[in-house]
Amino acid sequence: MYDYYILEKGETLTDICKQLNLDKNYIMEINSISDENDLREGSELRVPALDTTYFNTYTIEKGDNLYAIARKYNINPELLASMNGLSMNDYIYPNQELLIPKSGYSYYITKNGDTLNTAATMFKTSIPEMLRDNNVVYLSEGQILVHKN
Helix, strand or coil: CEEEEECCCCCCHHHHHHHHCCCHHHHHHHCCCCCHHHCCCCCEEEEECCCCCCEEEEECCCCCCHHHHHHHHCCCHHHHHHHCCCCCCCCCCCCCEEEEECCCEEEEECCCCCCHHHHHHHHCCCHHHHHHHCCCCCCCCCCEEEEEC
């Protein structure tokens, strides 16, 4: 799920990523930005939505790693990393916040070429039901889709 952020005068991509606790490389990737200096006031950036209906947040503490956090919440570590725009080899830092999937939902991270039918099939549900569970479906690579179990 994505929201959009409008760049204001004087803001940089680094400022936005710090403010929203996002990985700058991930934001550049999902927005196809090759040079952050090309961004101007009024530029629209796609950012991960922080809809608390489907997610809790966890603030990283010193000594944490993705495996330990995933084990604590009984979730797949690769899903945890992907949902937060990370790879398993990325460093995580104290005070950084992670989205933690809530129980009772299934999650799917879209891939290039996915269709509504692909996503509905992954959830073993109908397209209308899948659309009801997700406010907006772009089917852009890396979008998190949810389905209530």
